[in-house]
Amino acid sequence: MNNHPRTSACLLLAGILAVGMAQTALASAADFLKKDCAQCHNLTGPAPTTLKAMWERKGPDLFYAGNKYKRDWLETWLQKPTRIRPAGMYYGNHVERGVKSDEIKTATLTVHPALSAADAKAAADALMSLRANSELIKPGEYKPGSIPMTMGEMLFDKFRGCMACHEVEPGYGGLSGPEMYTAARRLQEDYLISFMRNPQAWDPRSFMPNKNLSDVDLQKLVHYLRALSEENTK
Amino acid sequence: MKKAITRNLIVTALGLFVLGGQITVSAEETGEALYKTYCSQCHGIKGDGMGVNVRDMAVQPRDHTDRVAMSSRSDADLFKVVKEGGQAISKSVLMPAWAGAISDDEINSLVKHMRVLCQCQHGSGS
Structure with missing residues (x-):
């Protein structure tokens, strides 16, 4: 019984530390996204409203990633990315006339970098916190x-x-x-x-x-x- | 009283604007840019129906450079098929209705661009 106040203080301190650590982790994850992903992905919105801006988009918009992707898939895919859009983000940038019909210019397609397991986990967590368009x-x-x-x-x-x-x-x-x-x-x-x-x-x-x-x-x-x-x- | 009514009207108007909430797109896109974005995936970068998607299609997309076939269609027909899709003119379901993605003004620009591709007008083909 005598230990009760001390226990409470310890729990409180642990709680503050846990919240602090979680916030730090989230902040560093957000920094990570800003540093490594923002070059190709829109993390803040809005989506392009002109054709030119849409053509120039390098990767999928991520400002609603938390409403779009499954977290576990993100973590796995980021470590071993595969091509999801055969003709890139906007096919018009990656097609040319082949023998019979338009064909994909594979040389112009870019490959998504692979992340380490730890980075993929942090990125997936941070991405799931981006939840624009929830009203949809x-x-x-x-x-x-x-x-x-x-x-x-x-x-x-x-x-x-x-x-x-x-x-x-x-x-x-x-x-x-x-x-x-x-x-x-x-x-x-x-x-x-x-x-x-x-x-x-x-x-x-x-x-x-x-x-x-x-x-x-x-x-x-x-x-x-x-x-x-x-x-x-x- | 008058002020209150005005304020209510403004609030209602704002509410309708937000409820109507469809994101608006910028105007003034050219027919060529619209064609390149929405149509060439199937109709091809040359407009001859040989787009990157045709490999496994059951029905060949329309060749928009075909002067004879294109001149048999009026501008109103072309507008209708772009806006309402292939099924609206008893053609393939593979041609989608673009209403909702492309505005009426933009569809008019597209029709003009299709006339550039075929170098024809309605009734000028034979």
Whole structure:
């Protein structure tokens, strides 16, 4: 009983230290993002509103990263980055006329640097704290479910035409947009729904059209993307 | 009283502005720049329907340099297909509706650019 005040003081001190350390960690993570990521990524918003600014964008906007990405995927990917957009951020900067049709100039594509495990963890934590555009997300809007693979393919390809711009497996599909076979591993489901519902609300000069998808379609497309990502981890 | 009404009107107007909250984009983009951004991914950097996306497409995108085919379409038809998509004129779903991404004024600029690509006007093809 006599020790009680001392214990409380110790706990208080530990608490202050923990909060202080957490704040320091967050501040250094934010510094880290500013120092190493801001050259190519927009960390503060807003998204480009002119075509020229959109063409010049070097990497995805990250000021809403915490509403977009799955944290564990970020940490893994940052240590071993792979190409997500076959033709780069804006395909117009990386295509030329080939023998028959436009082809990707792979020489002009840049590679994302790989981070150490510790840096990837710090970056992922810091990125998850960037949460602009929260008003566009309805938490829990996606209701987990399933769709037969063939039905998903029909919806994505034949009925809604998404495959025109997106690959559904390595080497198959459109090339101007990001590949979709790892989309559900990378992106939060509620973000996928929100972005597909209105890409321009997130990115006014996105060259992804608003397909006027119904709520039912949006759910089914996310079911399909989840199934696709599962298939591509095997 | 008058002041209060005015203030309420201002507050309501501001509210509507925020609720209407769609991010606006800068105006004055040229037809060529718009084409390069939105259309050439499928219709190609030359506008001949051979864009970077065509490899696995079931339906070939329209060749906008095809004078005969393009002159059979009116400017209103071209505006409609850009704004409302291929299905609006019984064509492919692969051609999306660009309403929501491209303004009506910008679509008019695009139509003018398509006339530059085909070097034709409606009815001038044969």
